[in-house]
Amino acid sequence: MDESASKQRVHKLLLTNRKSCTLSGVVDVLSFDLTEILLETDQGMLMLKGSDLHVNRLTLEKGEVDISGRIDSLTYSEEGKAAKNGESFLARMFR
Numbered sequence: 001m002d003e004s005a006s007k008q009r010v011h012k013l014l015l016t017n018r019k020s021c022t023l024s025g026v027v028d029v030l031s032f033d034l035t036e037i038l039l040e041t042d043q044g045m046l047m048l049k050g051s052d053l054h055v056n057r058l059t060l061e062k063g064e065v066d067i068s069g070r071i072d073s074l075t076y077s078e079e080g081k082a083a084k085n086g087e088s089f090l091a092r093m094f095r
Helices: 003-007 081-085 089-093
Strands: 012-016 020-024 026-032 036-041 044-059 064-076
Touching: 012 064, 026 044, 026 064
Parallel strands: none
Antiparallel strands: 012 020, 020 064, 026 036, 036 044, 044 064
16 A cells, blocks of 8 residues: 555545535644635645634644635635646635
8 A cells, every 4th residue: 555645634524504514634724714714624625715724723633624704605626726827826825
């Protein structure tokens, strides 16, 4: 078995009534404000957009995050695509 695959955590996303979200498999919270949260997960970058967004609980040791607010969209990046094109993920997200 590949060593990197054995270290990878399970990535789960539970969205309840578009008002709360619980995630596992989170590596880091890269940025957040009231309308947008950018997370690095084991499955790639994840951007949540909405209004009145709050990070209620963050446990990076376990890779868990709880978010509340109105969640309008969830967008995953395509892993590796940006690196192949020589363009950063952030550059693509903020075009």
